[in-house]
Amino acid sequence: MDLPSIVTRFAPSPTGLLHLGHAYSALFSFEAVRRGEGRFLLRIEDIDFTRCREEFEGGIFEDLEWLGLEWETPVRRQSEHLAEYAAVAEGLRERGLLYPCFCTRKDILREIERAGGAPHGVEGPLYPGTCRSLSEDERQTRIDAGDDFALRLDLGRALAEIGEPLSWFDRGGGEVTARPELLGDAVLVRKDIGTSYHLAVVHDDALQGITRVTRGKDLYEATHLHRVLQALLDLPVPEYHHHELVCDENGRRLAKRDESETLRSLREAGESPKAVRERLGFDF
């Protein structure tokens, strides 16, 4: 019997050297290929030009090759597809699902204080909706004046348009009901980079035919919003597998600051790829 063809991906952002946590995530996604069940893609998520650096991109290829991974080419590099993300955003905007937000972080905090608080989402207080209620005239006046703005999803409108509850299948825990209210009116087009992680990742996963999105639990909450975007954009819904995060000996999640655990430093200290794989629980 033919096994279904699974398409997975590892989608790092070149903002630093890969550490053991990234290695775990990459190996986890690569499992489908190793088991002969599917394909594995690598995608470079380098839209945030304020943080991404070319040298880190080179490091990603070097480290993953050393680790024993193989991926299909050409590798998709998000910075080469900004016009696509802009077109997707424009489509949503024309449907009245995005609105310009002129608020700075400070404005948002001030408004929350003034209102005596705001509902809490996964990343702290939710956006209080200040700019959602601006009139078309007010918006245009500020745009004409050259005020910087982001574009936010009008979640209320989006959910009204979708008109039914959404869910996804998570290999870590079964059917999950999407709760996008945890993220509120999220920014889909950032002021500084002209797009956002959410928009680009949902577009690319669909475009590349990803059938199983494997990533760390730190991105679990984002999936609530991604599910809404898939519904709005009429995209296929992949299954998800949010894996555990690799922690240090104190139980703290590894981060870019943990330099001793970068793959490069482990390699330079003479560790073998096999030893690293075994340390992470991958037996090959």
Ligand code: GLU
């Ligand atoms: N580029 C994201 C990151 O490095 C991961 C995106 C994803 O797997 O959905 O955190």
